[in-house]
Structure formats: C-alpha cells, structure tokens
Amino acid sequence: MGEHGREGDGLERWGALWEERTGLSRRGFAQLCAWLAATMTLTSGGVGRVAEALAAAPRPPVIWLHFQECTACSESLLRAHYPTAEQLILNLISLDYHETLMAAAGKQAEEARRATMKNAKGKYLLVVEGAIPARPFCRIGGQDAEAILKECAADAAAVIAVGSCASFGGLPAAEPNPTQARSVAGLIGKKPLVAIPGCPPQPAVMAAVLAHYLTLGRLPALDQLHRPKAFYADSIHDRCYRRPFYDRGQFAASFDDEGARKGWCLFKLGCKGPVTHNACATLKWNEGVSFPIQSGHGCLGCSEPHFWDNGSFYAPLSTPIGESGLSTGVAAAAGATLGAALAGGYRKVIDQARSEARPVTLDDLEKSS
C-alpha cells in the first residue's frame, strides 16, 4: 500500500511538472509512464522513475536520415497515438533534421544537420530510415548515402535503424539487389545500434525506444539482432489470438471459406507469424484497433531479415522457396546417365565372368596353393 502511495505521489508531482512543461494532461502522462515502464519491462517501482525522468529530461537532438526507403517508417511514426508524433517531436525530442518533415531545404537543411553534429557532438541520436546502397546510387547534397551515414554516425550517441530496410536491407536489398543495398549494422563501426525492423515498424516501438533513451539515458535491452527485447522477444504466433486454432489443427484453407469466417489459423494461407518476431499481436495498429491477422490476412513476416525473398506471402511456411523442378530433373537425368554408365560397366564384368568361365571339371575342386 505504502509503496503505491509513494508512487502515486511521485506521479502526481511529476505529472504537474509535465503539464506545465508540455501542456499535456496529467492523466495522459500517467498512462504514458505506466505503459513505458511495462513495455520496457521495468518493475512497478520503475514507473516513478520513468515519470521523473520523462518530466525533467532535456530534449535530445535527433538527426533523421533517409536513404533507400518509402518513408512509410516516418508515416508510421506520424500515426503514433501515445505519445503522438507531435508530442514526441515538439515536446520530447528536438528533431533537427528530417528531410520529409523539416521546413528547411537545400544548403540550409544540410547546415542544420552539420550544426547539430557540431553543437551536440556525442549527444545526438541518429535515426536511419532506409537501406544504404553502394556508389553511385542515392546521393544527397552531393554526398553518397554511405558517406553521410558514416559522417553522421561518427559523433552520434547512438544509432537507431528504423524499419526493415535500415535494419536488414529490406526491399532494396531483395534479390538481385541491384544497388548492393545494405543495412546500417555493418557501416557504423561499434556505435551503439538499435534496430526497429518492420515494414513499417510499430510507431509505439519507435516512440518507446526514444522515450526510453530520454528517460533512462541509455538504450533498452537488445537481442542478437539489436532489436529491443521488450517488443521482439515473442513471435507473432506466440501472442496470436488465433493460436488455439493452430494448436487444434483448425486452419482456414482459403480467404473465404468456413474456417476463414470462423477465424481459424491462417497458417495454410501463408501466415509467417510463427517465425516473425514483432509486437503486432499485442500492440496492434491504429491505436490498438487491429492487426493483419485480426483482419483476416496472414502475417507477411515483414520484420524479419530477407522477408522480401522469403517466398510467396501466400505460401505456407512448410513449403519450399524457389523453383526446384528444373534442378531436380537435371539431377535425375545426371543420376540416370551415371547409373546407366555404371551399370554398363557392371554388366561387362558379369558377362566377362560368365563367358570367360572355363567349364568346371572335378580337378578344379582341389585347392591350389
């Protein structure tokens, strides 16, 4: 009880400060803090800490780079519902460079970027959206994408790769990858990196990662692929509300059959949920309204590496990717040819043994030494 009381007191106090600073409601602040604490898997006692940090934090400068992408990651961020994009951009961070959102253009814009890099050396966050191609593709302000990234990453506090393109190469890196597009990971040396894959990534996850850095001054716990564990530890399948149907072996066989209407598992229709790690099944989209599986379509697996080369979206996971007919036929023909050649040799051996055998006489039964 006492702890709850103290926590409640803290929230109240920091909420007031928040209201004063941002003009946002105290109630909303409490919700944000609780949610952040929960998604970042802090203990309940951490809610107070989150509140304290959030209310008092200085707005860190952010440089947001766009390379080979479709801006859907930014679009997704704009649909963040709590905190909203405006809250985030206007109150929580200082978005100093974002080609789509900023008013500045040309030299002015590049100067703003350089100014931030200089003034907030070692303190700014670098957000990267899109994959990085090899020269000569994707030049901005006369500079190569790779050079821009390296330049900006050099003095950043951390790099946040948003979306599957920046995280894993995504669509630009799909076979045959004509621009030799790459993810951020290999280009920034040992700079701390957070990957928030997804096509697009969950707005709440982008917001939460920024908020986490804001409140605690460090990056959240990450997995092998630099993804925040809080959002990427479970697979879609693990958290899917249709999971019981999978366990019972009840599958929709087409998008308009009885099973589909009954909301059965979409495995047979190509759902990649079992091997896709993301938070869609819990956070959902559009202010928690729905997510693809809830709308009756299988998961595309967009937040996993190579998702674009992962076979048809509608091919079940248990089917192979790619065409095997020709190679199988060629192999069989080669095997048959070799087999026939070998058998020809064997037959020769047999025929020789038969034809060269001299008639056996009684003397032949005595063993010679």
Place this chain on the structure above:
Amino acid sequence: MNDPGYELLLWVRGPGWILALAVFSFGMAMRLFEIFALGRREDLAPPRPAERQGSPMRTVWNRFFPVPGLFERAPATHVSGYLFHIGFFAVLFFAEFHIQLFRHLLGFGWPALSAPLADALGVVAIVALLAALVSRMRDPVKRFLSTAGDYLAWALTFLPLLTGWMAYHHVLVSYTRMVALHLLAAELLLALLPFTKLIHAVTIFVARWYTGEQFGRKGVQA
C-alpha cells in the same frame, strides 16, 4: 546476420531444399539404374499351370505381415517396427504442414489428420524408434548384424521426427530455429536416402515381387 535460426530457415526452405531434392533424385536415379540395369536371366523351367501359381503381387502385400510364429519369436522387432513405420508415415503424409508441402509439389492435397492425433502418432513413432534402437543394441542378432550404416540410418530417421515434434511444441529453442533444424534434418534424410539402407523404402517391393515370382512359379504363395 547473426540469428542462425532465421538465416538457416531461409536456407533450408530455399537452396537447401533444392539441393536435397537434387541429391535425392540424382542418387535415386543412379542407384535404381545400378540395381535394375544388371539384368536377370530367363527362368527356363516351365512354371506350374497358371491357376496353381502363387501371385507375386500377393507376396508384395503378404510381407507386410509376419509368417505365423515369427512375431512371437521377435516381438520387440515387430512392435517397434510396425509402430515406427505407421507413426512415421502417418505424420509424413497426414500432418497438415506436410500436406501443404505435397500440395506445393504435386498440385493437390488430401485431408489431414487432426492435430492431436498426428501429434500422438509422431510421439508413437519417436518412442518406437527409441525402442528399436535399444532393441538393436541389446538383441544378440541385431547387435551382431548392425553396422555404422544402421545407426546412421536410424539417426537420419529419428532426427526429423524429434525436431518436428519439438518445433510443434516449441520445446528448447525458438520455433524458428527448431523448424529450420527440422527441415534440415528432413533434407538430410531425403538426400542420403538413396545411398543408405533407407533405399529399402523403394526396393523391398521389387525384392518381394522377385521372390514372390520365384516361389509363385513353383506353386507356392510366398
């Protein structure tokens, strides 16, 4: 990428599968030619009149069952053998996920077993195969006959079953990784089948036919 599960899954679903299928078809074609192109001499002895001959096709069928008395002499071999084969083929051909594969390959599918039943049959196959291994190592005849090839064939058969079950139940490692291992194990089985004693899956029917024909022409239903 440093997540071996996902990378491996992509590989086994893509190039791995194509490779395994190619090795299988190469090996199978080669082995079948090696075996069936040797030829066979015509039997000049006049057979029994047609109505008294044994049917080779019936021999092919009959050999699914032991001759009377044999079961009692080797119950472990029979029970583990039957249960393993029934469980293995039930799961291979009637688990939903596998039917999807056959549908992809053949263009048509068939009804699946219910998930709990397929699951149970998989467990039956796993337990039976373990029992078969114990029996192989303890039975004097089987221990005496067994070679490295027998144990290799056992492992090739056992691993897909085990990893399939573990993937389905999300045991030990992530589903992604386990499914990848399952497919890898299945591809190993497929690729090595023609080169191991597992080729019996194809040849026993012909072997039974030859023997059935030899017995049959003499008037004995083997």
Place this chain on the structure above:
Amino acid sequence: MSATLERGLAALRAGMDTPMATFFASCVHCGLCAEACLFYTETGDPKYTPIHKLEPLRRLWKQEFTLLGKLMVNIGLDQPVSDAELAEWEPLVYDSCTLCGRCSLACPAGNDITAMIRKMREGMALSGHAPEDLVHATQRAVTLGSPMGVKLSTLKAKIRAQERESGLTIPLDQPGVDYMVLFSGMEIVQFSEILGAMARIFKHAGVSWTLSSEAFEATNSGIQLGVSDLAKEILLRTVNAAEKLGVKGVVSPECGHAYTALRWEGPNLIGRRYHFEVVHILELLARLQKEKRLRLRQRDPEERPLSFHDPCQLARRGGVLEEPRELLGKIATDFREMSDNRERNWCCGGGGGVSAIERSEPLRAKAFQRKLHQIEELGVHTLVTACSNCRIILEEGLETYQIRVDVAGLTELVADHLEEDQPQTGAGAAGGES
C-alpha cells in the same frame, strides 16, 4: 587349373543379377531371418543368421556393383573379399544351411536369401572352400554315377530281389513307356522295397514305366556343392536317357533336392527345356488317385496317429503341397498336421548337402531339436515323409534323442494301401505293361 580365389570371385560375379542387387539393397538388418532358421533358433548363435552367411557375397556386390562401394575400396576404407574370409565362411555357407528356404519365406523385405546362398556356393566351391565330403560326393557322382557309389550292378541285384519279392517285372531300358523312374542311391541301398512298391503301384494303376541303366540316380550333388557345370554333367545323363527312351515323363522319386535339380534348376543348367515332363512321384500318385486309377484303402482304424513331414525342396521350394495330403487323406485314419506345415515347415536339418558333411553332425543334432519339438507336441507314432534324406535324418535324430516314432516313405505307404480286389484297368491305359 585348380580352385583359386580369383576363380571363386569370378563365379560370384557371374551369378550377380538384378534380384540379388535388389535383395542386398533391401536388407535393413532386422534380424528376422535368424528367427526363421533352425540353426539359429536351436543354438542361439547370431552367426547363423541367414543374411550373415552371405556377407562376403554382399561385400563383393557392394564393392564391385555400387559406386559408393567402389569408392570405399579406392580410398582404402574397405578391403576386397579375401581368401581367408571365404575360408571363414565355409561352415556358414555349407554346414549350417540346408537351403531349406524358410528365411526366404520370412524376410519382410522379401529377400530370397536361400537362392543367394545357392549362388554363393558356386564361388565357394571354385575358390576351394567347399567341404571335402561334398566334393567327394560330387566326385563319386560324376565318376561312378552316384554319390553313394551305387553301381548298375547293385541296382540290378536289387531289382532281381524286388522282382522276386513282388512277383512283378521291374522294367529296365524299355523305350516308349509313359514314365522313366529315378531313384536316389539312398533308396536303392537302404530302402530298396521302394522298387517293389513302385512296381505294385504302377501295375495297379496301369501305368507303363521303366528304369534306365544309364540314368537311375536322381540325386545331384553338384547342386548341393554349388557347381553348376558338374550339376549339368550329372543331370544330362537323365535328360539324354529319357529323351533316348522317348518317355512321356520322368518321375522324380522321394528325394527333395533331386526334384529341385531336375524340375526347377535343370532346364536352366542345360540351357533349354526338356522334351519330357518332370513329375514328382507324389504328384503322379495324386494325379492317378484323382483319375481313379489309383484306389486306396483306409488304414486299420486301430493304427496309431501319423503326421507328415514336408521335405523343404518338395514343399516350400518345390510347390508339392497338397498332393501328400490328398493321398494321406485316403489312407490315414488319424492324420495330424504339424504346427508349421506345407510351405512353412521346418527342415529336418540334413538338406542342402548338410547330411553329407560329417563334421556338421553335432550341429545337425542340435538343430534337429526344432523338428523334435514339432513331432513331440503331436504325439504321433508314425511320421511319413517323401524324401529319403529327410527319412534318414529323422530316423537318426529320433534315435539320438531316444524318441520312438516310426518314419515311413509315402510311396511305400501308398503301395501298402492299394485296394486289392480291384479289377484290372483297361489294357489301353496299361501301356507297356501289357
């Protein structure tokens, strides 16, 4: 030229064919053939597992007729079949296999193991790894005309004695008759009453028959030894004699492997079909009985129960299954089938030349327990069979284990149960006997 490893291996290669490759490819080492083999069931020694008896032949197949096996030898992971290996296998291929064919019936893969052992013996003999006793028996068969050394003069003496006893003629070298009848040397020497029995039966049924002075021995040790060339040489005497006499058919007597040799292997040995029919004496008797030319009377109801031992080469490997039942059905009052009968019978333990191998006697005695058990559970006092080799082995075995059961030949039993008050059949059917 004498026996060498190279000659033996060449003989093994000559026997290679698709069925054999299929069989070896199909074996999964399940061990069930052991359970079908009386040498394993009675000794419990895994080395008697039938498929194991073929190991050198399997290795030769693998090394010379599969790509993988060839590679293994090339990189030194496998050693070619050696003379020492074949020597080691001699007792397995000969002493402990009666070619009874039970393993071939039991194998779930469908492997005809027995047929492969028969082929393996070709290589064993030519590499000098056949048992001396069998070699000598074959030498006698080739040089003297009979493995037991039975000469024409012996036969003639027996004929005279049996003619005296039966009061009937036993024709010799009579051309144009229905059947030329063969006997096993064992019958001529040990059970010569069979000559008289045949004479009575054929008289009764009105069948014309003859013996040949050039070919009276039915057995063919060449088959058991596994030397097709010598088997052919032995067989050709019969074929030539029968075709010279112009008989309709040749009757194979109560001898298991003689029937296999003449009926099933023969045409393949000489490379052509015969100009006569081969019929086993039981087939002929059953046929005559069906045609009502052979009328049998029942045994005395007080007589004790009897059973029939199926000779492997007649039943499982010969297809003579129902004929003995049809005949015994007319005679026996208390006929009891063995637990495993017809094609599933158990061997007496002396077939396939094993009875000729002296050193195998202790093993054979052990293996006989299988048959003994079958006989004991029936509680019969008479055991009828249709193979003089089985008969000797059964008598010996029963004697060894002190079991008092009489062993009889079915042909003799038939001869003893002919209806006596029958009128003579039409002279036309009697052929050369008139």
